[in-house]
Amino acid sequence: MRISVEQIRRKYLRHDKKFPHVWCPGCGNGIVMGALLRAIDGLSLPKDEVVLASGIGCSGRMPTYLDFNTLHTTHGRALTFATGIKLAKPSLNVIAIMGDGDASAIGGNHFIHAARRNLNLTAIIINNSIYGMTGGQYSPTTPFGSKSTTSVHGHIEQAFSIAELAVTSGAGFVARSTVYHAELMAHLIEMAIEKVGFSVVEVISNCHVQYGRRNQLGGAVEMLQSYKDNAVTVKRATSLTEEELEGKITIGVLADREMPISTEEYEKVRQRAKERGGNVGC
């Protein structure tokens, strides 16, 4: 039976220490947090064997609220902290929580290289198209023409497509959801955690306060409604033309493939060196 909200609160939240949270009413971050917890609960992962690492920004607060091994790090570095943990303790389930600014601007280099290396990590990227916490400046995922505090007349740069970037960078598993599709999101996160290899779940989320308001997208309800209206499954997307896909959000699994995994290949090198009588200290 699926875990209830009250059970989640008691089992996984630092409800007596870290609340109230800092997120605005209607923020998508809470939906992502709920989906993550249902996924972890669905997999019956012991809390002591889960590590959450986050960067800076609204999403960076998430691990603070959760009762796992948690690390709130510096801007853009969630994945590098996660890499260190995973290499030192490969048995742990390491999940990096990032925002679009974290993962594709200041930490963009770490992101593509973690994917290329195909380290056995899970990366959840909440993409709300804006730097929300610092007041609504454009980020690398702000769409062309959109308004932000630093693009009052419309943004003149093109946006990254995070999931597609992960696919071309070599990640083993890549999926996308929106915060409207909470059930799907929990399922995709479950798959991502289970997958051996670098797994990315991009979640399109609403920052109605900083992004929605400036672009006449309405409040949280209207933005979620638009995700409902504009989402197309990966399967359906294959039958649509490029023009028809304009403005749509492709959701589902974009890549699920077997590639060499960094930690496993490293272990093989160690074994080979050992067989040759090399000095393998640790």
Next chain:
Amino acid sequence: MTRELLTGNGAAALGAKLAGIEYLPAFPITPQTEVIETLSKWIEEGSMDCKMVTMESEHSMVTAAGAAAATGVRTFTATSSQGLLYAAEMLHTVTGWRVPFVLVNVSRGLASPITLEPDHNDIMALRDAGFVQIHCSTCQEVLDSMILAYRLSEDAGVRLPVIVNYDGFYLSFTREPVEVPNQEYVDRFLPPFPTNQPRFSADHPMSQGVAVLGGSAYSYFKYQTHLALLNAGLIYKQITNEFQILFSRSYDPVELYKLKDAEYAFLMIGSFSCKGKEAVDQLRAAGWKIGLVRPRLTRPFPMDELRKSLAPLKGVAVIDQNLSLGMGGVLHQETAAALYPLITRPILAAFVGGLGGRDISAEEFYSMAETIREAVKTGETPPQRLLYTEKENTDMQQLQRIAGTHTTSP
């Protein structure tokens, strides 16, 4: 001249506008963001002719600033805390390029633990980078320092970037009445970016950042940069004199407050010195002969001014809002180093306070004054002290109990 109510961030932005900046590489970070947001608004409105790009990190932002300045363009950028440290590699690099530009740093404590609130660990960590460092205590000073900073930075005898530093929250978001100088007067004080100095140009190609192995050329250029920074101290005095004539506001390298007949003094930088001055007034009303010494420049370090002003005193309480872990407060170390050659010098008491935005109360100023008077009486230098109350300690232990961790008394 007009009077406006401006935040520290607003004053910095207006200073940049009056200075006629032409290029602004930017990256948001609390509590600096309002500076770039304000400038962005003016650029979008068309009231400023400046090019602005939001970069992907502070590292690339400072790189772009240094490179733009090398082409002979008046450049401005701003950051804070983690951003300043993330750019550290480039901060050291661009001073070696000897390029003039201005960087605002809105001081904020460093992770970890993570904080958004102010102290001076960020700026002190960059004290060896080769930037001139100007520390402000009011919003007026922020605006004026911006204009002074460009003039100083672009002087042929300096040609180094300048950091204008002020405290996050306490100054960045506090509105104060600020006298805004007329553009005409600013232009008179700050001529256009000099065209007769080395810079990238198509008809006179030159190289920057050349590798020099062997040590000889490296030593020469590093020491040249050091000498230029020392020279900036002399130039600073000349240009502040000029500034005073034009704008009737004086900005000595070290501000001396009620020091004339003083026997004791507080020594500190930044906006908390306003609290220090208030404490001085109260203590004087109670009969104390006490004043306050506030270095505005920390790089170049105002050795001569400090020796001259501190030598006649009996005791000085140095208040550091930074902590060089494993040693103590940076201002205390550097003040002690400045005073060491003197035969008669005051006793120094070292205090560390105001870390991560913690307040320094009036009672704590009185207690520090008491400590230094006692030290003068006994002739014994007191041990370094963290400003921390009994109640704070009890509260922390309570929090640690909730967190389920062991408590240890400091």
